[in-house]
Amino acid sequence: MSKLAHIQLTSMLNEYGLTAKAREFLDANQKMYIDGQFVDSISGTSMPVFEPCSGEQIAVVPAANTQDVDIAVNAAQRTFKAGEWHDMSPASRERLLHRLADLMQRDLQTIAEIESLDAGKAIEGCKAVDVQGSIDLLRYMAGWATKIEGTTKKVSVPGQHFSYTLREPVGVVAAIVPWNWPLNMGIWKLAAPLAAGCTLVLKPAQLTPLSMLYFAKLCAEAGMPPGVINIITGDGSDVGAYLVGHPAIQKVSFTGSTPVGQIVGKSAINNISHVTLELGGKSPMVALADASIDKVVQATLQSVFFNTGQVCSAGSRLYVHSSIYHATLKALSERLASLKVGATLDPTCDMGPTISVSHHRSVMRYIKLALDEGATLACGHQNFEQNNDRFIYPTVLADCHNGMTSVQEEIFGPVLCVIPFEHNDEALQWANDSIYALAASVFTENLSLALTFVNGLEAGTVWVNTHDLIDANTPFGGFKQSGIGKDLGHEQLDHYLETKSVWIEV
Numbered sequence: 001m002s003k004l005a006h007i008q009l010t011s012m013l014n015e016y017g018l019t020a021k022a023r024e025f026l027d028a029n030q031k032m033y034i035d036g037q038f039v040d041s042i043s044g045t046s047m048p049v050f051e052p053c054s055g056e057q058i059a060v061v062p063a064a065n066t067q068d069v070d071i072a073v074n075a076a077q078r079t080f081k082a083g084e085w086h087d088m089s090p091a092s093r094e095r096l097l098h099r100l101a102d103l104m105q106r107d108l109q110t111i112a113e114i115e116s117l118d119a120g121k122a123i124e125g126c127k128a129v130d131v132q133g134s135i136d137l138l139r140y141m142a143g144w145a146t147k148i149e150g151t152t153k154k155v156s157v158p159g160q161h162f163s164y165t166l167r168e169p170v171g172v173v174a175a176i177v178p179w180n181w182p183l184n185m186g187i188w189k190l191a192a193p194l195a196a197g198c199t200l201v202l203k204p205a206q207l208t209p210l211s212m213l214y215f216a217k218l219c220a221e222a223g224m225p226p227g228v229i230n231i232i233t234g235d236g237s238d239v240g241a242y243l244v245g246h247p248a249i250q251k252v253s254f255t256g257s258t259p260v261g262q263i264v265g266k267s268a269i270n271n272i273s274h275v276t277l278e279l280g281g282k283s284p285m286v287a288l289a290d291a292s293i294d295k296v297v298q299a300t301l302q303s304v305f306f307n308t309g310q311v312c313s314a315g316s317r318l319y320v321h322s323s324i325y326h327a328t329l330k331a332l333s334e335r336l337a338s339l340k341v342g343a344t345l346d347p348t349c350d351m352g353p354t355i356s357v358s359h360h361r362s363v364m365r366y367i368k369l370a371l372d373e374g375a376t377l378a379c380g381h382q383n384f385e386q387n388n389d390r391f392i393y394p395t396v397l398a399d400c401h402n403g404m405t406s407v408q409e410e411i412f413g414p415v416l417c418v419i420p421f422e423h424n425d426e427a428l429q430w431a432n433d434s435i436y437a438l439a440a441s442v443f444t445e446n447l448s449l450a451l452t453f454v455n456g457l458e459a460g461t462v463w464v465n466t467h468d469l470i471d472a473n474t475p476f477g478g479f480k481q482s483g484i485g486k487d488l489g490h491e492q493l494d495h496y497l498e499t500k501s502v503w504i505e506v
């Protein structure tokens, strides 16, 4: 394995180029989007934004403070109360959301380049998954705007009564997103509330604010009414915390780590706000004796080795039956050695860098710790020099067990822990031995064994013979410390709609 070279931003841009729109956006002064206006922070302070391959600065964005949050929340609340969004005909709301999706489709390449540069994402995967997935979700939720309905009720109290329910938008939503899917999680957080008729204030992660600021320009171009979507940039522990605890917020939708989710959840409950928490994971993959090794390897490529393993639902613990253990390790090592790690704008790049030097250190620390705890390195390189301080080769840690820190904690990097087992019962028990329960998968051709695992695995999503497939129509969200509530699917809309019961004496 050769040493990964240091990448310079200018060389990467010269070699692969950018669309004129991406270049123009990155050269411009970045602004927040509040009440339909592009604005600086009240204090005039700003924060730098870095490109993860090189560590070089690519932009500066406003650093909001609590005054900016007040202005944004008041705009969202005023717009909500005026009914400018939820009293619009559902068909008009649907059309506007489709118009936004059309503009995203038109600018797909530009958005992907901005996202790739901001978040260190391999460009082709970013186009197909991050941007196209976001467009598809926006269209899916646009369709729901015209399909929100209540029910009629047959009641038994004496007299003649007509009773029915209305579904009404909850109000102003605070949305907070992480850095691993900045655009995708942003759209996950806003498509359903917009379809439901809510207004919102969204805060991207300070490491990756750019794609949502570009999206704000498309909101203005699409003709979204001012105040419906507000995007502020700033520090999470400061303005993020203030936003989720703001008394005018009726619903908090948070995606991020479990420790921050606990803080956010308490704050929402203090206000008696609705809350959705999409949190961390340490998802198991279980390969039974008859598993297709090809399918197991393919599944790791689309989860723990996609997006540099910075994937909440990554299958980062692989339990393999002892009869196929060595063959699986060999197949993994051979396939992973062919992955291209490096410059993210290169269309042949498979895997980019970690998001930051400090995150790189944290992932490397877990690798070293696992080796100290008895794991063996089946693939990858534990040497800082060889990986350089931003990139990490796909790493497979063999001979792990559930007592190891690296098997219990979320590493959030391209690191797979592999654990051999003898009996299916122990595999199921070990798979469930975690504080997390976001997702899981089982690999077998035996239908009854597959269903035993589907029923037994503690997880918000279970895949059979694959891992990490996501679709707008299928709800996603964790059990246990992986979260509360669902994103995606029509199930997500319920989190943005209040049910009002109506009685009429006739």
Ligand code: NAP
Pocket: 176, 177, 178, 179, 180, 181, 185, 203, 204, 205, 206, 207, 234, 235, 236, 237, 238, 239, 240, 241, 242, 244, 255, 256, 257, 258, 260, 261, 263, 264, 277, 278, 279, 280, 281, 311, 312, 313, 410, 412, 438, 477, 478, 482, 483
């Ligand atoms: P994080 O540190 O929890 O941050 C998430 C967001 O919360 C960021 O925008 C952050 O702002 C903000 N924040 C920080 N402190 C806050 C506070 N006290 N109040 C309100 N907001 C606050 O998570 P991350 O490191 O960005 O993302 C990685 C984590 O997200 C992993 O654990 C991953 O599993 C999880 N994740 C889960 C899902 C899912 O669907 N379950 C999806 C993707 C990611 P700043 O960063 O700007 O400070």
Ligand code: MG
Pocket: 049, 050, 051, 052, 117, 118, 119, 207, 208, 209
């Ligand atoms: Mg960045």
